[in-house]
Amino acid sequence: MPRILAIDYGAKRTGLAVTDELQIIASGLTTVDSASAIVFLKDYFQKENVEKVLIGDPKQMNGLPSQSAPLIEAFTTKFIAEFPKMELVKVDERFTSKMAFQSMIDGGLKKKQRQNKALIDEISATILLQDYLSRKNML
Template sequence: MRILAIDYGQKRTGIAVTDEMQIIASGLTTIESGTAIDFLRNYFAKEKVEKVLIGEPKQMNGQPSESAPIIEAFIVKFKEQFPDMPLVQVDERFTSKMAFQTMIDSGLKKKQRQNKALIDEISATILLQDYLSRKNFL
């Protein structure tokens, strides 16, 4: 069974997923945030998902960031639509910066690095890979 990660934003949502054995995290797609519930409903119908991770936006001091209410509202909808699907909130403080650095390190041109949809998808992948690393370490 897979683990799916969501980097939920006001406009776009990055989605990453593990392989069946939960070893590797891969970017799946970036979607418009308004379509996230429908996208997940379709995905869950096709794939076996054990749990979903969602980025928990925090400031450096640990306080919720300004985007926290947007994510909290999505979490309420998610739990209404998928009451049996475990949802785990994961600290996402550095994922966007790490995603951007990953794009630089992989040699993407400046124009490609401005693709915010790609940043969201990479952020979700980093969130998921970090979770897998910690889970497998314990």
């Protein structure tokens, strides 16, 4: 079975997470410089069988797009142009960064480790993906 990949795209860094081949467990993949995200994905898609990509859709508490929405839209446009056959699903990413930070605290990471923004982005993508899998399996 092909994998599902999740993207937590940001102005500087992009966190990536991927499922196992049975699409049961989400695991952090890496964090890449946002400017090179498309190049990284081209290489990754050549090596791995991915059927679907989730991208965090930033929203405010009232459901309206957040300040970073235009940035995500620009990346989404590039992604679709580069990978027209890949299914792309926007997923509400509210609270993923806060949940990632809390999971780092709960996991016992030291303060210095919790300041690693790249790790927060990767964990955010993992939370986004695991949440999607949980909802998908409930249907």
